[in-house]
Amino acid sequence: MTCKELGGACDLVFEADTFEEIAEQSKAHGTEMWQTKEPTHMKAMEEMSAMMQKPEEMQKWMEERMEIFQSR
Numbered sequence: 001m002t003c004k005e006l007g008g009a010c011d012l013v014f015e016a017d018t019f020e021e022i023a024e025q026s027k028a029h030g031t032e033m034w035q036t037k038e039p040t041h042m043k044a045m046e047e048m049s050a051m052m053q054k055p056e057e058m059q060k061w062m063e064e065r066m067e068i069f070q071s072r
Contacts, residue, residue: 001069003029007048007061009040019069 003012006026014025033041
């Protein structure tokens with residue numbers, strides 16, 4: 001899955017056997033982008049943060065991402 005598919009801002013590809021491993025890779029990448037204050041990732045993080053304030057919307061988003069992962 002790509003950073004963009006996971007709510008990020010770039011085409012970096014994450015590969016793993018489980019969705020949890022993909023999420024950890026994405027989180028590490030997000031941390032790196034946060035530290036460098038990369039503008040497009042910062043915007044994506046703001047959008048994700050806003051979605052996290054709406055549990056139902058966030059749950060639906062997570063389910064959709066898990067389906068994408070499982071379909072590959």
